[in-house]
Amino acid sequence: MEVPASISAADLERKLGPLDRETYTAQSCERFADTIAEVRALKRERRAVILAHNYQRPEIFEVADFIGDSFELASRAREVKDAEVIVFCGVHFMAETAKVFNPDRKVLIPDLRAGCSLAESVTAEALAERREELLPLYPDLKIVSYVNCTADVKALSDACCTSSNAAKIVNAIDSEHILFVPDQNLANYVQTQTAKQIISWDGNCYVHHQITPEEINKVKSGIPGLVVLAHPECRKDVLALADAVLSTSAMMRYAKESPADKFLIVTECGLSDRLMLEVPEKHFYKACKLCRYMKMITLDGTLDSLKHLRYEIELPEEVRAGAKRALERMLELGA
Ligand code: SF4
Numbered sequence: 001m002e003v004p005a006s007i008s009a010a011d012l013e014r015k016l017g018p019l020d021r022e023t024y025t026a027q028s029c030e031r032f033a034d035t036i037a038e039v040r041a042l043k044r045e046r047r048a049v050i051l052a053h054n055y056q057r058p059e060i061f062e063v064a065d066f067i068g069d070s071f072e073l074a075s076r077a078r079e080v081k082d083a084e085v086i087v088f089c090g091v092h093f094m095a096e097t098a099k100v101f102n103p104d105r106k107v108l109i110p111d112l113r114a115g116c117s118l119a120e121s122v123t124a125e126a127l128a129e130r131r132e133e134l135l136p137l138y139p140d141l142k143i144v145s146y147v148n149c150t151a152d153v154k155a156l157s158d159a160c161c162t163s164s165n166a167a168k169i170v171n172a173i174d175s176e177h178i179l180f181v182p183d184q185n186l187a188n189y190v191q192t193q194t195a196k197q198i199i200s201w202d203g204n205c206y207v208h209h210q211i212t213p214e215e216i217n218k219v220k221s222g223i224p225g226l227v228v229l230a231h232p233e234c235r236k237d238v239l240a241l242a243d244a245v246l247s248t249s250a251m252m253r254y255a256k257e258s259p260a261d262k263f264l265i266v267t268e269c270g271l272s273d274r275l276m277l278e279v280p281e282k283h284f285y286k287a288c289k290l291c292r293y294m295k296m297i298t299l300d301g302t303l304d305s306l307k308h309l310r311y312e313i314e315l316p317e318e319v320r321a322g323a324k325r326a327l328e329r330m331l332e333l334g335a
Pocket residue numbers: 091115116117118119148205206207208268291292293294
């Protein structure tokens with residue numbers, strides 16, 4: 001479907017206003033509508049595509065060619081055919097993944113500060129050291145890395161995984177002992193889905209890790225019939241209260257297909273915004289945790305990125321090839 005070149009300020013306010021009246025005023029929507037038109041025009045001129053993560057700001061969704069979770073974005077980055085430029089509205093490790101699959105294209109991230117507490121919790125050096133410590137104890141040890149890590153950590157891994165396929169990858173890989181990096185909460189969750197031994201890393205996503213069972217119970221107790229959907233990056237005492245533990249895209253599907261009409265979405269707030277836009281007939285309550293890294297990406301920053309072709313992601317070829325091998329192993333095992 002052809003995306004119109006512009007959206008009127010009034011339509012934008014009608015669409016985004018219900019999400020947040022303070023942010024999406026008539027005045028700000030006028031400004032956003034002008035910038036959206038500029039980004040869409042520049043995208044055509046530069047032969048660019050914009051990939052956006054589910055946690056991005058709603059106005060970014062307006063310029064995105066594809067919105068999804070990390071697994072979908074990894075697959076989409078692999079399939080990009082016609083574009084010369086990929087602008088990645090997400091965090092740095094995700095843009096690296098787009099570069100891994102598109103070495104000859106310019107891959108840009110609008111703000112280089114958009115990192116990730118989880119990705120920063122493991123370095124390739126520390127991982128190599130830990131593997132050397134563990135190998136004498138578990139000679140069949142394999143490393144499975146959650147895609148929320150840097151390309152050089154992926155390059156050291158036997159396979160990558162996402163939150164939607166982590167258990168499947170662990171069960172499919174030919175080893176009984178898995179060093180799972182970097183998310184301890186996802187590792188704990190995967191351990192409930194496998195008979196293999198998971199040795200977890202001590203990392204977490206600061207957004208999900210700060211959510212407490214008390215917060216969930218407080219919302220639940222006031223709303224009868226509320227269905228709780230939680231992301232596996234949450235702590236296990238939070239997951240114990242969930243009706244379903246799902247990746248962000250699986251939450252989208254679940255909320256659309258379920259007969260229930262009231263959901264508590266226990267993940268970063270951006271997903272609730274996307275659900276409210278795409279499923280307006282149902283009610284979504286937010287865990288209301290914002291990822292400061294994801295929110296560093298703005299519409300103005302995306303426009304500047306396209307205008308000045310910045311900030312370009314570059315990877316040493318050895319790292320890129322290693323990360324590609326681990327990501328392709330994931331796509332193969334998870335198929
Ligand atoms: S939500 Fe958590 S895992 Fe995702 S980018 Fe932010 S800090 Fe990293």
